[in-house]
Structures are given as structure tokens and as C-alpha cells.
Amino acid sequence: MPIVTKRIIAAAFAAGGLFAHPADAAEPAASALTVGGAIRFNYVHKSWQDDYPGGFVGLDTARLDLNYDDGTVIGSAQYRYNRFPKGQGGYWQHFLHHGWAGIRLADKSELHVGLDRNPFGLQPLASNNFYESIAFYAGLEDKYDLGVTYLSDPGPFEWQLAFYPRDGGSYGGGSNTAAASNRYSYNIVPDDDAQGYGTGQRDRERDTLVGRMAWHVGPGANYEIGVSGLTGAIDNGRGTRTRRHAVAVHAQGAVGPVKVMLEALRYRYGTAHGPTQTYAGLDPNSFVMLGAFGYPFPVASKGDIYLVNVSHDIPGRLGPLGGFRVYNDYSVLRKRSGAYKDSVQNVTGMSFSSGKWTFYADFMLGKHHPYLSPDGGGLAAASAAHDGFTRRINLQAGYYF
Template sequence: MTARNTKRAAALAVAILVCTPARAEEPVASPLKIGGAVRFNYVYKSWQDDYKSGFFGLDTARLNVDYDDGTLIGSAEYRYNNYPKGQGGYWQHFLHHGWVGMRFADKSTLHVGLDKQVFGLFPFASNNFYSSIAFYAGFEDKYDLGLTYASKPGPFEWQLGFYPRDGGSYGGGGNTAGASNRYSYNIVADDSEQGFGTGQDDSERNTLVGRMAWHVGPDAQHEIGISGLTGEIRNGAGVDTRRNAAAVHYAGPVGPFKLMLEAVRYRYRTAHDASQTYGGLDPNSFVMLGAFGYPYPVASKGNIYIANLSYAIPGKLGPFSGFKVYNDYSVLDKKIGGYKDSVQNVTGLSFSSGKWSFYLDFMRGKHHPYLSPDAGGLAATPANHDRFTRRINLQAGYYF
């Protein structure tokens, strides 16, 4: 090849490189995600004569912020809840959770902030929208302020959390029970107008929670676990007592079904004086728990039993998919004061379509603040409420 031809070849190669369009780079996913949801409910209560046809309204509007760059992680959620007249006729807004943390090289994590306690069946001890009795007694889907460490995922996992403070009332509301303006059911100060007027002024402090879980069987589908909890109860009069709880659980397939089982034993030791009661009850036979704007009494000693069975229906029906039918049963067996058991059973169906999610729940129970007119039913149970009542909840939620 002559020098002239060599120059022509080099020029042609440069021209090809210049004129060839560069391959578009793949967009890098942002570690920051912002989303939320808007949910609507239809509710029917068999004991509510003023609303024989039930009622419909906005349930929740929420904003979510999540961050994950592989090492630094964080999550926060703020909620606005609206309750039509059939559910109290008030509104509230609060911080559901908010934490920051790190993911280490071995995939274990550390969270600091308002975070979910890892206790028992996790992340939920239920399939339905209204959770289990454990939720209303403060042992399911509960958030407190502190530190949570979770080991790396694997056949054996363990989690440990320490929470100097409870879930807190980080928000506002349209009723007077400010201490109960929160998502998680914590021990709270009673309220004379919206509560029971007991004068109890307890709070949770310095809670330590530990959980271990083993994943066994084919493809590690079966989970067996144990959990423990201990913490202080401050009564506002300079006297601290303790609360303790333990749980065992199982989750896994049984043929085509999924089974969830849990047993929880708890005890709250209190130091109430004789005046801190209502209806002549032993003032140390109950504690006041509160969330969603209202406090109510819960037996200070009891066992909770949960048995849930679900079945995922394969396939689609038009634009709908992800069908799951379930029956969630839970009972609070009170071990103090001769109080009668509280029962909750929910039979339902959940499914989705795109960004929409739906629940159809038929609930039946007794001695339960959300399933009967007996607002104090998780503690004492008046004879006039000693019957099963029904609640229907139909929900549509748009998640973005």
C-alpha cells in the first residue's frame, strides 16, 4: 500500500468512527423513590343501627420516600387518615415510620429511627387489611423509636432491636386524645373525653426485642421462629414496672395452601393506685393502649393464638390478577380478672389490577373494639356484648 493509500484508509477509519452513532447508555436507576397511596373503604357494621346500609369514604392518603444505593438505606411514610361519621367523624395525620441505616458487606442491616419491631410472624401475622388481634394488643406491625439490626438473609436469621421510646404521637388530629394520635398500638396515657377516664398515665420505655428464625425443608420454604420482648412501663408517678412477651411461630406451605401459626404470651406488670380504674375493675388488671385517635383497655396478662390459611389462585380474570383467598383466625385468651376471650375471624379475598389493589373482607368476632360495640372488650367484657357481631370491609387502593 502506498503512503497516499495509507492516508486515505486512515481518513476513512476516522470518518467511520465520527459518523457512527454512540450506543445510548442505560439509564441509571435512582436510589431515591417517591410514592404513595390513596385508599377508599366501604364499611358495614352489624351493630350500628344508624348506618344500616353502611358507609363509604376516604380511608388513607399517604406519601412514601425510600432510599437505597446499596449501602445507605432509608425509608419514611407520612399518613393522613379520614374517618366518616360511622367511624367517629374525625381526621388525623402522623408519621407512620422514618428511619435511616446501612447495609453491610454481608447483607446485614442496621436501622436507626422509627422502625418496625421484628417480633413473631414477620412482616405481618395476617393476610387481611385489618390484621390480627395481635395488632390491637401491640404485637403486630408495630413501630417504635430506636435501633434495629438484622442479620444477613439465609437459612438462619436473627434480629435484635432496642427502642428507648415508643411509636410517638408525631402529628395531629381532629379529636382530643392526643397521646393516641399514632399508628402503632402502644401503652399510652388515658383520655377523659375520648377514653375511659381512668387517670392512668403509663408509657413504654427501653424495649428490647429479639427474634430468631430457621428456614428449613425443600427450598427453605418452611419458617420456624421464636421471639422475646422485655421493656419498662413508666406510670408517671416515679414507679417503673416491666412488661414481657414471648412468641413462637411457623409459616410455610401445606400442599397448595400457606399456613401461618403463632402463639404469644405476654404480661404487663403495673403499679396503678385504687383510683386509676373504671367500672369497679382491678386497676392492675388492664393497661391502656392507644392508636388511631382512641385509647382502650387491654387485659394486662394473656395469650394470643393465631391460625391463618391462604390460597393463591393462579391466572388472571380480565385485567385482574394476584387473587388470594384466606381465613385469618385469632383469639386473645385473657389470664386475669376472669375476663372473657376476644375473638376475631376474617374471611376474605385480595387481588390487584395494575396499580390498584383490592380487599374484600368479612369479619366476625366479639369483645373487640373494631368488631363490636364493646370498646373495652380487650379487657373486661360486659354481659350485654357477649355475642358475635359482623363487619364487612371493602377496600380499593391506588398505589403510585
């Protein structure tokens, strides 16, 4: 069998979640395939959750990672299983986080095909903490879709271009989850009558084009400035397509142990909702339904997101612990549709590690946010009964192998 064929088969195993047959273990390409994973546990306390005054502890995630890289053929896949305790919904789900195969070209640029991260904004993440930023919940950070991604060769100037005909799809979950929202990435999804808002909205993302350019400047190319753009279709399930757009500018850099991340983005989700596709008397075209992790919630159809993150790496060790980083991540969503109040998220925390263990300790403060308040409006409408800031404490231990 030609060596190129063997490499492609091995890469397909990595991207598809399959294991190589033991008889292939002695072949040279097999050494490029690595298997790993993680299991993570959380302690969570929510200031608004009176029925759990002492918080709760539970499994967060168990996952399997497969990666392949023989220098030319590359691939990566990850599958996750979540089971959350009653204080966090009492549900389970599983989904493909990502899965792609590709090639590395002679100039070190890469071409990927499959479920891959959108090259939009700060990369790979626009945050330091475990819960990421408001951009994540608006579908504009750490987002994965199905299609083709090109990454230019590394250097002072880099660019990425991607086309995604479909989103990442939905997978499985308990009976108390919304079927269309059993996924990792926050996508525009059909609403759910039992586990959602019953709006009857049936939107889906289609034909998304994403482009990003970044310049590395300063001493040692230690600073990055960049611009990103996104455009795509929204299929409303009734034969009508509208458009969605987003643009972002970002900058990040480090001075010694201090790193700063900045991003400003504007998005617009065009809609074609009928007068009955709403809830609580809201303008049906002032919001869209985004879903992931088992449930959908409404997000303002137009808005601006700003984020400012500062982190400081602390050298040295404390017994078996090391890799200390303290940070403060701030993000805000200013809504430009409906008479909707701003959503705010601020996370002050620390991460550190010991061998294969990684730990997060996050203090989260925010309002009008689906993960930081009892606000039923997600990132769109806000209840007058919950206009103040609420708090969430998250302590996590994760074993990575």
C-alpha cells in the same frame, strides 16, 4: 464532597420526609431515592350500627412513601393522613408510620436507626387481611418504635435484635381524638379524660429490647420456624417503673399455592396503678390502656394470643384482575387477668389487584373486640349486653403509586 457523605445526606432526606434539591438530581446517588404513596377508600358495614343500616363509604388513608437504597446506605419513611366518615368516628389524624436510615454491611446484614418495625413474631405481618390480627391491637404485630434495629444477613438461619428507648410518639388529629393516641402502632399510652376512659393512668413504654430467631427449613427452605422475646419498662408517670414481657413461637410455610401461618404468644404487662386509676369498679392492675388511630382502650394486662391463618393463591386472570388470594385468618386472646372473657376475631376474605390498584373484600366475625363489636371494654372487660358475635364487612380499593 466525598461519595459516602452524599449517600448519608440522601438517606437522611428519605428518612426525614424531605425532597432532594433539583440540582442534585443528576448525581448518581439520587437515582436510589424513590417516591411513592397510596390513597385508599373503604366501604364498611357494621352489624351493630343501627344508624347506618346500609353502611358507609369514605376515605381511609392518603400516604407518602420515600425509600432510599444505593446498595450500602438505605432508608425508608412513610407519612399518613386519615380521615374517617361519621360512621367510623368522623375524625381525622396524621402521623409518621415509620422513618429510619441505615447501612447494609458487607455480609448483607443491616443496621437501622429511627422509627422501625419491631422484629417480633411472624414478619412482616401475622395476617393476610386488611385489619390484621388481635395481636396488632394488643401491640404485638406490625409495631413501630424509635431506636436501633439490627437484621442479620439472609440465609437458613436469621436473627434480629433491637433496642427502643421510646415508642413512636403521637402526632396530630381532630379535637375529637385523644392526643396521646394519634399514632399508627398500638402502644401503652396515657388515658384521655374526654376521648378515653378517664382512668387517670399515665403509663408509657420505655427501653424495649426485642430479639427474634428464625430457621428456614425443608425443600427450598420453604418453611420457617421461629421464636421471639420482648422485655421493656413501663413508666407510670408518677416515678415508678414496672416491667412488661412477651414471648412468641411461630411457624409458616407454603405447599404450592397454599400457605399456613401459626403463632402462639404470651404477654404480661406489669403495672403500678393506684386504686382510683380504674373504671367500672375493675381491678386497676388487671388492664392497661393501649392507644392508636385516635383513641385508647383497655387491654388485659396478662394474656395468651393464638392465631391460625390459611391462604390460597389462585393463578390466572379475570379480565384486568389478577393476583387473587383467598384466606381465613383466626386469632383469639385468652385473658389471664381479671374475670375477662376471650376476645375473638375471624376474617374470611379475598385480595386481588389490577395494575396499581389493590382490592380487599373482608368479612369479619368477632366479639369483645374494639373494631368488631359495640363492646366498651376493648380487649379487657366485656359487657354482658354484647356477649354474642357481631359482624363487620370491609371492602377497600387502594391506588398505589
